[in-house]
Structures are given as structure tokens and as C-alpha cells.
Amino acid sequence: MKTLKELTWEHHKEAERQKFVKVLMSGKINPEIYAIYLANQHKTYDVLEAMAMADGLLDDMPEIRRAPRIKKDFDELWTYSWQPVIFPTTEKYIKYVAETLMDCPEKIIAHIYVRHMGDLSGGQMIMKRTPGPNRYYKFKHKEVGDYKRIVKETINTYLNVYEHSVLPEAKFCFQSATNLFKEMKELHDLG
Amino acid sequence: MIWDRLIKWKEETIEVLNQELTEYNEPGMDRFNNDEFGWVNRTWKNNYIRRAHVDVVDVRETKGLWMAHVCLFPELTNGGPIYGFDIIAGKNKVTGAFHDFSPLLQKQHPLTEWFIEENRHFKASKERELPDWAKAIFSGGMIAAGNVTEEDELNQICTMAVSNLRNYIDKIRVHDGEAKREDVIKAQNYYCEHQQQNPHTPRVMEKLGLPEEDIKLFCEDNLFPKI
Numbered sequence: 001m002k003t004l005k006e007l008t009w010e011h012h013k014e015a016e017r018q019k020f021v022k023v024l025m026s027g028k029i030n031p032e033i034y035a036i037y038l039a040n041q042h043k044t045y046d047v048l049e050a051m052a053m054a055d056g057l058l059d060d061m062p063e064i065r066r067a068p069r070i071k072k073d074f075d076e077l078w079t080y081s082w083q084p085v086i087f088p089t090t091e092k093y094i095k096y097v098a099e100t101l102m103d104c105p106e107k108i109i110a111h112i113y114v115r116h117m118g119d120l121s122g123g124q125m126i127m128k129r130t131p132g133p134n135r136y137y138k139f140k141h142k143e144v145g146d147y148k149r150i151v152k153e154t155i156n157t158y159l160n161v162y163e164h165s166v167l168p169e170a171k172f173c174f175q176s177a178t179n180l181f182k183e184m185k186e187l188h189d190l191g
Numbered sequence: 192m193i194w195d196r197l198i199k200w201k202e203e204t205i206e207v208l209n210q211e212l213t214e215y216n217e218p219g220m221d222r223f224n225n226d227e228f229g230w231v232n233r234t235w236k237n238n239y240i241r242r243a244h245v246d247v248v249d250v251r252e253t254k255g256l257w258m259a260h261v262c263l264f265p266e267l268t269n270g271g272p273i274y275g276f277d278i279i280a281g282k283n284k285v286t287g288a289f290h291d292f293s294p295l296l297q298k299q300h301p302l303t304e305w306f307i308e309e310n311r312h313f314k315a316s317k318e319r320e321l322p323d324w325a326k327a328i329f330s331g332g333m334i335a336a337g338n339v340t341e342e343d344e345l346n347q348i349c350t351m352a353v354s355n356l357r358n359y360i361d362k363i364r365v366h367d368g369e370a371k372r373e374d375v376i377k378a379q380n381y382y383c384e385h386q387q388q389n390p391h392t393p394r395v396m397e398k399l400g401l402p403e404e405d406i407k408l409f410c411e412d413n414l415f416p417k418i
Contacts, residue, residue, distance in 0.1 A: 047213040050236040053266060059372070062268065067238040068367065098215035 004113060004155055007167055011174035016122075018181035023188055027129040033188050034131055035077035039084040040180060041136070042070040047097050048111050055105040057112065057154065061147045064116055069135035077132045085187070089179040096172075106158040110169035113151055114177070120144050192342055193280050194257055200278075200349035201247060201259060204356060205233075208245070211360045212237040223409050228401050229253075232413065239364040241266045246414070248399045255282055256399055260414070261356070264379055265363050267418070270296040270370030272303045272330070273382055274359045276352045279395060285339035287319060288348050291329045292359065295378035296370055298330075302362055307332030309358070310351055316344055324388040328381070376418050383415035 005012075015021075023029050024037075045067040052058050058065060078084060101108050119137055124144070127137035139147070158166050208214070212235035223232045229249040236242060246260040256279065263274035272292040279287050292306035307330060315336035321329065339345050386392075387410065396406045 043213075046238050047215070047236070049238055050213070050241070050266075051215070053238075054236070054241060062368070065238065068364070094213055098213050100216070102215055103218050 001159075004110075004162075004166065004170060008114075008170045008174060011171050011178075015174050015178045015181065018178060018185065020181040020185040020188060023185070024126055025129055029130060030188075031077050031131040033184070035074055036084040036187065037180075037184055038070050038074040038077065038136070040087055040090040040184075042067055042074055043086060043090050044093055045070055045115065047094050048101075048108070048115065051097060051101050052105075052108050052112055055103065055108060057105055057109060061143070061150050063139070063143055064112075064147050066116065066119060066136060069138070073132050073134065073136050087180060087183040089176055089183055093176045104165075106161050106165045107169045109151070109154050109158065110166045111173045113155055114170050114173035117148060117151055118177075120148055193283065193285060193345060194251060196342070196345050196349055197257055197259070197278065197280055197285075200352060201245075203349075203353045204245065204261060207353060207356050207360070208235045208243055212240060212243055217242075217413075220413060223405065223413060225405075228399075230401060239266055239269065239367055240264065240360065242416075244414075248396070248401065250399050251282070254398070254400055256280070258395065258399060261352075262415070263356075263359060263363075265375075266367065267372045267375045267379075268368050268370060269363065269366050270300065270375055270378070271363045271366040272300055272306070273379070274356065276356075278348075283340065285345060285348075286337060288315075288336045288339060289319070289334065290348070290352055290355070291333040292355070293329050293333075293382060295382065296374055300366075302359070302366065303330045303332070305358070305362065306330065306355065309355070310334060313347055313351060315339075316341065324385045328385045380417045383417045386415040387411070 024034075045065075049058065049065050049067050097111070101111075120139065123137040127134040155166060214233060214235045217234045220232050220234065223230060223246075229251075231245075231247045231249070233245050234242060241264050243263040244261070248256070248258045250256050258279040259277070261274070261276040265271045265273070272294050275289065275291050275293055277287070277289045278285060290310075292303045294300045294303040297303075310332060313334060315334065317336065317338045319335040319337040321333070321335055334348070334351070336344070336348060339348065392414065393406050393410055396409070397403065401409075
């Protein structure tokens with residue numbers, strides 16, 4: 001049987017190929033643009049992690065929570081009195097999570113896989129090139145390996161619902177990330 | 192005047208919750224959203240608040256009554272207090288208004304102490320005596336007002352409730368991770384068990400014309416759900 005990584009390979013690559021990812025990795029991103037990205041990520045992670053906590057999915061990895069850290073990064077970078085733009089993709093994602101994922105751990109873990117495993121992997125490269133304190137991507141050394149293992153093990157407990165729950169959710173989550181990157185690139189190009 | 196002010200309070204409360212938390216669908220709650228009975232139940236959450244519940248029964252036209260209940264529970268690694276606000280009103284007076292940051296693991300939790308100090312200035316014109324089940328879970332600074340007929344007093348209560356809600360949401364995050372999950376579960380369940388002992392709740396709901404079988408289910412599973 002193919003792993004979730006193999007089954008979502010194309011969606012994963014499509015997200016990584018987005019031009020905004022190159023901007024993130026360039027080391028030259030405008031702090032204001034990055035703060036807007038963080039604001040959107042904060043909204044996303046806040047509701048997803050709240051749902052995951054309700055199902056006890058984070059009990060064995062409490063420090064994997066990113067929302068409080070993203071909020072602190074945002075607060076340090078955002079100097080305006082008004083609120084940053086929240087993109088339609090983020091609004092749509094939040095609505096989806098809030099309306100459909102309560103009490104569905106087999107679906108929530110697919111989103112944790114996409115987002116938090118990304119932070120534990122590629123996120124470790126991004127943090128060297130983005131402005132601000134980058135608490136978002138910081139984990140203690142041992143946590144990186146432990147949390148990757150726990151997420152994979154949890155995913156494997158849902159093999160019986162892989163096809164109709166885990167996989168479609170992971171693809172949806174990658175697609176949502178791709179769409180946000182596209183919206184962020186448009187904003188970035190406006191100058 | 193009374194109802195207009197309460198509806199303004201409700202709108203302000205929902206605005207605060209929408210700004211700071213995300214509304215979600217709680218399984219089983221659909222049954223308790225019923226236009227026919229003027230009954231609305233909505234729930235929100237974020238990384239620090241596992242459940243914020245707003246319950247409004249609006250039967251002004253049929254029964255001449257309006258009631259609301261707001262309760263926020265912190266996440267399970269947070270030993271901070273529970274935010275509670277309850278109010279019931281007829282056309283010309285508020286018969287009961289109750290508001291507290293009810294302590295869980297520490298009677299003198301800093302956030303409960305903040306609540307007591309912040310609202311010390313308010314003196315209800317007529318205080319409501321609390322039964323034993325309530326004294327066991329509420330703080331020493333709990334606000335319990337009855338027979339509110341004056342606009343000024345109602346304004347003070349509504350303004351306090353919204354301001355304290357903003358402060359609660361802002362301040363509760365500081366205490367994230369300070370307590371053990373098993374201790375918080377026990378303490379939140381203790382709070383819910385005592386709230387479930389309130390004999391007025393089902394009686395008031397009957398008076399509001401809600402169906403008997405719904406009341407029983409709602410009080411057990413949705414109003415103060417144990418973990």
C-alpha cells in the first residue's frame with residue numbers, strides 16, 4: 001500500500017512550486033507581506049489546533065501547537081492599527097474546518113500531517129530566510145523527530161478510512177495552501 | 192428599553208466572539224436551534240478556549256420573556272476560571288443577572304482576582320441570595336442581581352459583561368499550559384456537575400415554552416457538558 005506521502009506527492013509538489021514559496025525562500029520578503037501571511041496562517045492554525053485538541057490528538061505532542069507562536073511573530077512584525085487582509089482561501093478553510101471537522105480525528109490528523117509535518121520539515125529551511133523572531137518554525141531538537149513519528153503513527157491508526165477520509169482531507173489541505181500562496185503572490189506583486 | 196439593551200448586549204457579545212474565536216458546529220446542537228421556539232445555540236473555540244457557548248431564548252412575543260446564557264471554558268491545560276453570564280428578563284425588569292469568573296483549581300486565581308477587583312465598584316440594587324450548589328463553584332466577587340428596572344443599572348451590567356468578555360479572552364491565554372490536563376478535567380467536570388444541580392434551569396426553560404424532552408437532553412448534554 002502506498003503511503004500518504006506518495007499518494008499526495010503531486011499536490012505537495014504543486015504547493016511547493018508556487019512563486020510565493022520562492023519569495024519566502026528568497027531572504028528578501030517584505031516584513032509587512034510576511035506579517036499578512038502570518039495573520040492568515042494564525043487564523044488557520046488556531047481553529048485547526050483547537051479541533052485537534054478537542055479530540056486529544058495533540059496530547060502526546062503539546063508543543064507542536066503553532067498558533068500561539070505564529071501570533072507572537074505576527075504581533076512583533078505588524079505595526080499598524082488596522083487588521084491585515086484575510087484572504088478568501090483562509091476564510092473558506094476556516095469555515096470548512098469549523099463546520100465539518102468537529103469529532104472527526106481521522107480527518108483532522110490529515111490536516112496536521114500537511115501543515116505541522118511541513119513545519120517540522122521544510123519549515124526548518126524557511127525560518128532561516130524569513131523576518132522576525134520565527135517562533136513559528138522553532139521546535140526543540142528532540143521534538144522534530146518525535147513529533148514526525150507520532151503524526152505518522154497516528155495517521156497509520158486510520159488505515160481503514162484512508163481512501164475516503166485521510167487522503168481527500170490531505171489533498172484539500174494542500175490545495176488550500178496552494179491557493180493561499182497564489183493569493184499572497186498577487187498581493188506581493190502589487191508592491 | 193430592557194429588551195433593546197439586552198439585544199444590543201447580545202450583538203456586542205457575538206461580535207467579540209466572532210472577532211477573537213471561530214464559530215464551529217457542535218454535533219447534536221442542531222436540535223437546539225429552533226426558530227419555532229425562538230431558541231438559538233451557537234458555539235465558538237480557539238487555541239485557548241475550548242468552548243464558548245451562547246444560548247438565547249427569545250420568546251418576547253409569545254411569553255413576554257427573554258433569556259441568555261454565555262459560558263466560556265478554557266482549554267484543558269489551562270487552570271484559569273470559567274467565564275459565565277446569565278440573564279433573564281421580562282418586558283419591564285430583569286429578574287436575574289449572574290456573572291462570574293468562576294475559579295477552578297485555585298480559588299485565588301489571578302484572573303478571578305482581576306475580575307473581583309475590576310468589578311468591585313458595582314453594587315446591585317437588589318442582590319440575589321445564592322443557593323449552596325452555587326456558592327460551591329462561584330467566586331467571592333460573583334455578581335448576582337435581581338429585579339433590575341433602572342436603565343443605568345442594566346447598562347452597567349451589560350457593559351461589564353462585554354468588557355469582561357474581551358478581557359477574559361485576552362488574559363486567559365497567559366495561563367495556557369499552567370495546569371495538568373487531568374486536574375482541569377476534574378475541576379471543569381465539578382463545575383458542570385454543580386451547574387447541573389440548578390433546579391431553576393429546567394423550570395425556566397419550561398416556562399419559556401421549550402419542549403420537555405429537549406430540555407432534559409439539553410441540560411444534560413449541551414448546557415454544561417462534562418468531559
